[in-house]
Amino acid sequence: MANELEELIGFLSSPSPQITKAAVDIVRGFTGSEDGLKSLAHYANIVLPSLSRLLAGPKEVSEPAAEALVNLSQDTDLARKMVEMGMVKIAMEILYKPESGISKLLVMMLVNLTQLDAGIASLLQTEDEKMNGLYVMKLVRSFCRSSSETSDDPFEHVASILVNISKQEAARKLLLDPKRGLLKQIIRQFDSSSPLRKKGVSGTIRNCCFEAESQLQNLLLISEFLWPALLLPVAGKKIYNEKDTSKMPLELGSALSIEREPVTDPEIQVQVLEAIYLITLQDAGRRAFWSVNGPRILQVGYEDEQDPKVMEAYERVGSLLVDNSGTEESSAEKSI
């Protein structure tokens, strides 16, 4: 004898559109509460496939279905089941169907799914040699072509997906691959006014810097974009004088010669400082950092800093540079 919940779940697959519409709205409501989630979780094997089928339907059912799935995917076990049943592929297919209208929700669901290693692997398409990295490339392209200017910015959350996946080496390698140029595109989003996008960029760069030991060249060769993204947040708010900016490359020097909005998010600041630390652990990284007058920028930025965690991060880089000052500092001093 089916209980009410089972009946409701059954209605998700009803041939009548009015019934499915009513059912999915109710299910979506359930996913909003802790208890509701727990109850539905028992029937995961039916609920999840039913909801995913509805994603392909008209907006009146696909939207609540997507909302329900976003909520469900916050639970680790449910997320795992979703990845196992190929939810990443389904999401990507619907995401790129024109007029799908639920892009933002699908991206949010992917954020949750990529909290799991299996989700990351699924998104990277590591199994499939030919398609490897295709999903990621599509997401990056959408991320970079859209902006926070539009009212809803559907691809805003790709920022968080990138941070999630870059926890894995395979993703970092993909992002750093100079032939695909993904990191270069992503870094440009740093100028965005959306805090989520900014955080996503700094988090992703920081994660990618864990490859500095083996792939330093892929980081340094986009230094034109990399250094401004890493140094502007920790350059303080003062306008730099000519003596300092003359030693910097143009894009950095000109940005620091004018009035600017300082970055106030300590999380971003700590992340970029960690990224700088990872780069300057390497000989060539330190050399490049000195050559753009990086240490001077950190010096000035540190003067105005109040947040203890950020200060600690500055100090960590500082002592690394001092310990290794040997040749670099003397060659920098020579050119004064």
Added chain:
Amino acid sequence: MGKKHYSDAIDCYTRAINQKVLSDSEQSILFSNRAHVNLLLGNYRRALMDAEEAIKLCPTNVKALYRAAKASLSLNLLVEVKSFCEKGLEHDPNNKELKKLAEEIDLRRLEHEQREAQVSRAVAGAKDLASAIEDRGLKIGKAVFQELTGLRKPTLDNNNILHWPVLLLYAEVMSSDFIEDFCETDMFSAHLDMISFSLSNMFSDTCPPLPWDKENNYTRESIELYYEAGSGVCLSKSKLLRYLLEGTAASHVESIDVDEKDATEGLNHGISAGEGSKWVKVGEKRTLHDILKEPNFIIPGIPVFYVVSKRSSFYKEFKAGKWVPPP
């Protein structure tokens, strides 16, 4: 004089051998002795055959084993030398000559292996360099001014960053200067500053100018750098590898493994030198890598930049495209 007697000796031994009336051990001695004479005559192959025959007839014939080893040594059959020596030493462990030979072999093998290792290291190094160049999308063309550049080549450091030797040419007088190690992430300004510094303020107003710069036009502020755009043909991958191997342990290597798809000839990029080549100014605040990766820059072996002074009368002629580097 002695040699004539040797061939007589060979004849005698041969006749004795052909009589086939002696015991195996006695035959063995005959073969062994004929081997000895062949060695003296320099007939190493025949000596080896005789010695081997002697060994077949009497495996404990240490003299034969020694002579087989010596013959093999002259034929550069290092493995055989070792094995004959070892067999001989089994029967006569204190044999000084065999021991000496064995040591010599070990030494030779070591030297050979070291040389092979050097060659394969050189080839691997050149391949890494070629990959690094390819990954960066750089175009390398035929080297020019080799009388000035010699065998200098780019290098890769531990962090996979490229360091280039860079040639600076003062176009007005075709005098030259070298930057031995220009790291691709360095800016031009840093190196230009260092040149001024190391030549005790060559570019300063109070110091003597370059010997040919009578009017002191070439100061730090007045100089500009240019590269020649679109001149020449890109090297194919195998030609590039060969160029990178010049002057290394592997410069003689005949064939290098190159991917099939890379084996095609390089593309012809635009105009060749002298036919209205374009001069492109180099922004001082840019890094070497930024400039090298410009699509119209075909690096002539190693990067060459032309130095001119805004203050010199030569400047107008240069900028108007009327000057061409001498061949």
